[in-house]
Amino acid sequence: MKLISVIVPCYNEEEVLHATHERLSQVLNALRDYRYELIYVNDGSRDRTLPMLRQIASADSRVKLLSFSRNFGHQIAITAGLDYCSGDAAVVIDADLQDPPHLIADMVSAWEQGSDVVYGKRRDREGETFFKLFTARLFYRFINRLADVDIPLDTGDFRLMNRKALDAFLKLRERHRFVRGMVAWVGFKQTALEYDREARFAGTTKYPFRKMMRLAFDAIMGFSNVPLRLASILGFITSFLAFAGILYALYAKLFTNETVAGWTLLMIAILFIGGITLVVLGIIGEYIGRIYSEIKQRPLYLIQEQIGFTQKEQE
Numbered sequence: 379m380k381l382i383s384v385i386v387p388c389y390n391e392e393e394v395l396h397a398t399h400e401r402l403s404q405v406l407n408a409l410r411d412y413r414y415e416l417i418y419v420n421d422g423s424r425d426r427t428l429p430m431l432r433q434i435a436s437a438d439s440r441v442k443l444l445s446f447s448r449n450f451g452h453q454i455a456i457t458a459g460l461d462y463c464s465g466d467a468a469v470v471i472d473a474d475l476q477d478p479p480h481l482i483a484d485m486v487s488a489w490e491q492g493s494d495v496v497y498g499k500r501r502d503r504e505g506e507t508f509f510k511l512f513t514a515r516l517f518y519r520f521i522n523r524l525a526d527v528d529i530p531l532d533t534g535d536f537r538l539m540n541r542k543a544l545d546a547f548l549k550l551r552e553r554h555r556f557v558r559g560m561v562a563w564v565g566f567k568q569t570a571l572e573y574d575r576e577a578r579f580a581g582t583t584k585y586p587f588r589k590m591m592r593l594a595f596d597a598i599m600g601f602s603n604v605p606l607r608l609a610s611i612l613g614f615i616t617s618f619l620a621f622a623g624i625l626y627a628l629y630a631k632l633f634t635n636e637t638v639a640g641w642t643l644l645m646i647a648i649l650f651i652g653g654i655t656l657v658v659l660g661i662i663g664e665y666i667g668r669i670y671s672e673i674k675q676r677p678l679y680l681i682q683e684q685i686g687f688t689q690k691e692q693e
């Protein structure tokens with residue numbers, strides 16, 4: 379029987395844990411043709427989450443627990459769960475029941491029909507503030523434009539990955555992780571499953587504005603070189619303007635008599651140095667961009683299919 383791993387990152391979720399565990403167990407037990415393991419990742423919670431998880435784990439051998447030494451963040455918690463899971467497919471789901479557990483069954487059937495990644499796409503979000511909805515909407519469209527890969531709109535981290543996609547994903551060991559972008563980067567056959575996102579079952583959001591901003595930054599910096607390009611673009615614009623300014627300074631000197639002594643040379647020096655500085659910064663920026671992409675150590679490519687080769691293990 380195939381094994382399904384379900385990964386649940388938890389940060390201060392004492393109010394919802396029991397309800398979540400009950401719902402998840404129900405849904406997973408109903409999948410009769412599969413075995414399952416339920417991996418809770420305690421991300422340095424400061425409430426009773428950890429003792430509660432210990433208790434849940436001791437009552438059921440299918441429940442596993444990873445507990446961090448401190449709060450490392452949602453994206454790292456997901457990654458740890460995926461690292462440690464041994465399923466033929468892995469599902470990541472939030473602890474707060476905002477992602478409906480019954481959809482796991484649909485994800486599993488989409489997987490059986492040949493999808494490598496099945497991601498939940500939010501059609502509607504209930505119980506969120508206008509501010510969160512607005513910024514999220516804006517953000518997903520923004521990152522979609524900037525990023526080098528197609529990051530699907532309005533998807534979170536609720537998704538199923540089969541072993542092939544998961545192993546590929548786990549090769550990406552960058553530190554600043556934007557998991558949904560990384561999964562998009564991996565490719566393979568990805569299908570969307572639309573759903574209405576419910577309100578949090580209990581408790582409050584563990585993503586305050588500060589963490590949201592950090593995630594947005596990780597997304598932009600991790601998947602786009604546009605901010606770095608900005609220095610080059612600005613450099614060329616400034617140089618062009620400086621050149622025009624220099625021509626004007628010479629013209630004013632030679633053909634009008636409105637210039638103060640020394641002004642021309644001063645103008646030329648300032649404009650020249652300003653333009654050169656920005657261009658050089660842009661060049662350095664390009665190199666830093668390259669260093670950054672080398673240092674991420676992502677695989678050069680991932681092969682989906684090969685014909686006519688004796689099977690070679692991908693490194």
Ligand code: UDP
Pocket residue numbers: 386387388389390391421449450451452455471472473474476582583584585
């Ligand atoms: N979470 C986590 N570490 C964090 C913040 C959040 O593991 O530092 C978990 C949290 O317990 C939940 C999931 O990530 O299972 C999503 O967080 P939340 O529901 O608070 O985010 P929102 O739905 O409000 O965006």
Ligand code: MG
Pocket residue numbers: 472474476578583
């Ligand atoms: Mg939530």
